[in-house]
Amino acid sequence: MAGYYHQEDLAHFPDVGKNAPELWRKFSEWYAAVFAEGALSEREKSLIALAVAHAVQCPYCIDAYTQACLEKGSNPEQMTEALHVASAIRGGASLVHGVQMRNAAAKVSL
């Protein structure tokens, strides 16, 4: 569906809170707390977010966290490795179901 996502639409994300303001407030506060410096640095959290953004294939998140990673001092080498982590888990998650395939095949086989 060409043109379904528009970069400028991200600015309208808060509109989602219009019909459930209290839930939006809670989400916003929690979201900000999640990305604050803690046991992990803001830079590390942005790299995790970038990897997850690719795993869930959210174009807004990919845009936002590419920018965030650069602004936290990460470089394309580190960002690419983060994507490989996400991709490895996605690929591995498929492949590990080969165990289920083997179990099912074994059950019906002589």
Added chain:
Amino acid sequence: MSLVSIQHPLASSAEQIRVLDASARVRKPFARALADSELFPLRATGIRVFQINVGKLCNQTCLHCHVDAGPDRSEIMTRETAELCIEALSGTRIPVVDITGGAPELNPNFRWLVERARGLGRHVMDRCNLTVLLLPSQSGLAEFLARNEVEVICSLPYFLGEQTDAQRGAGVFERSIQALRKLNALGYGRAGAGLRLNLVYNPVGAFLPPSQAAAEADFKRELGRRYGIEFNSLYTITNMPISRFLEFLLRSGNYERYMEKLANSYNPVAAVGVMCRDTLSVGWDGVLYDCDFNQMLDIPVAGGAHIRDFRPDLLSRRLIVTGEHCYGCTAGGGSSCGGATA
């Protein structure tokens, strides 16, 4: 190539201001942002830093350069103007002399200026592009800086070659590392040596710099681990949307987003600490400005003034002239020649 040498429309400061002013019509003008934080009109608090831009000549042509400096630029401070600077300084107690360019060391009066300022007992800073230290014409320069206890502030946008060369030119990173090793060997950046070596980070693109403390920790770890290089502090500086960086923003379609980001990231605390409030900037021709950015936009101090008519009593409480580009100094953690301000 400089914008001037290719006769680009943005080589004109009037054209840059026209572009910047147009963006003020679609977002809060900078003056109103200042007013909302009760800082308008912005006034100087004194003169702590006497910044001398000795010219636009440089051995590099960096893509983000707000001076549009390069080997083809011929604007350079004469001995006569340099003498006026020293004369002006001598009648004050301004503690810091900050020498910039271009590559300031390429001005034939650079060493004279450093020695005279040091002779007046002032702390002297040299804004150095690093590679200039390796030029055959500049032999003994690093030793000269060390002998005069000049604080060296060096541009190094990243601890990897790819990013550094993308901004500053092919091969610059490798030569910068050589120059940093040379400075370290002289004691610069070494604990207890008393020779301060600071690095400057500029984002390699249309985004804001990271937290200064976090970036400094990353640079110290990576430059130490990869190259055995030590330094004192890292200053993060936001790319100012003027001159070559403005040209990049417009050409790459990033201009509106970048300006929006700067404006949306306006930080009143950073605005309180903007460098123009305690800095006076002298142009290569002796004209006085509130900062080096205003200098490049040909916006002199209010009412106009020249170093030959230096009035520190008036200048130290002058009204600062601001424009839309000033959002570059007030975004996020703030930005100045001394790094973050908030």
